[in-house]
Amino acid sequence: MIRKFKxxxxxxxxxxxxxxxxSDAARCVVEKVRELLAVxxxxxxxxxxxxxxxxxxxxxxxxxxxxxxxNAFHMxxxxxxxxxxxxxxxxxxxxxxxxxxxxxxxxxxxxxEQDITRYSDLLAQYPTDIVCMGIGExxxxxxxxxxxxxxxxxxxxKIVELDEACRIQQVNDKxxxxxxxxxxxxxxxxxxALMAAKFVYCIxxxxxxxNAVYNTLHGELREAVPATALREHGNAILFIDQKSGSLL
Numbered sequence: 001m002i003r004k005f006k007x008x009x010x011x012x013x014x015x016x017x018x019x020x021x022x023s024d025a026a027r028c029v030v031e032k033v034r035e036l037l038a039v040x041x042x043x044x045x046x047x048x049x050x051x052x053x054x055x056x057x058x059x060x061x062x063x064x065x066x067x068x069x070x071n072a073f074h075m076x077x078x079x080x081x082x083x084x085x086x087x088x089x090x091x092x093x094x095x096x097x098x099x100x101x102x103x104x105x106x107x108x109x110x111x112x113e114q115d116i117t118r119y120s121d122l123l124a125q126y127p128t129d130i131v132c133m134g135i136g137e138x139x140x141x142x143x144x145x146x147x148x149x150x151x152x153x154x155x156x157x158k159i160v161e162l163d164e165a166c167r168i169q170q171v172n173d174k175x176x177x178x179x180x181x182x183x184x185x186x187x188x189x190x191x192x193a194l195m196a197a198k199f200v201y202c203i204x205x206x207x208x209x210x211n212a213v214y215n216t217l218h219g220e221l222r223e224a225v226p227a228t229a230l231r232e233h234g235n236a237i238l239f240i241d242q243k244s245g246s247l248l
Contacts, residue, residue: 075109
């Protein structure tokens with residue numbers, strides 16, 4: 001780690017490269033999971049699906065944990081893709097972690113209107129202990145883009161229209177071949193649902209995230225920069241590398 005500092009309530013850790021930030025984030029999450037399992041029977045974790053999470057997810061899944069005591073969730077899913085489409089976030093997470101370790105349970109979003117009630121009930125039944133997430137190029141968290149972000153959202157799950165910048169990012173991340181291929185709508189956990197977690201670990205490497213990281217740390221606390229919500233959490237850590245932190 002190169003340095004550590006705080007912005008409001010948010011702890012920020014800067015690393016030399018994305019490998020270091022991802023592996024240390026995994027170490028921190030593993031330690032927290034073990035700490036929680038020492039005092040409660042199960043741990044509930046929400047995971048993000050994005051290339052920015054690759055190093056973290058690889059290191060995390062290789063850790064020796066009591067996986068059979070962990071319930072896994074994911075935070076957003078496209079609407080309109082075929083069930084087995086490789087572009088689906090559920091497919092990404094299955095390949096990255098859900099299909100590689102023996103979780104007690106895995107709860108997928110299906111990418112339809114029925115998710116709103118079903119997944120809201122699941123989140124109430126399994127209160128979130130840990131969120132492992134990223135930040136989008138437009139500073140979204142999950143699919144809470146600036147036009148639809150609401151720090152006081154009355155819902156825990158909702159259907160949203162994706163911002164153009166968000167859809168462009170999916171092409172930049174090589175998740176889709178063209179802009180036209182990217183779905184226009186998705187199901188997402190809301191900002192209050194994410195911030196309800198006891199602990200939040202946010203992994204944001206790479207040069208395309210530099211503006212988002214800067215705005216998250218130096219912008220006003222408002223929905224135009226959704227990730228600024230992290231600064232009010234109290235138990236959140238932001239893991240960045242020299243490229244994503246280049247404007248700081």
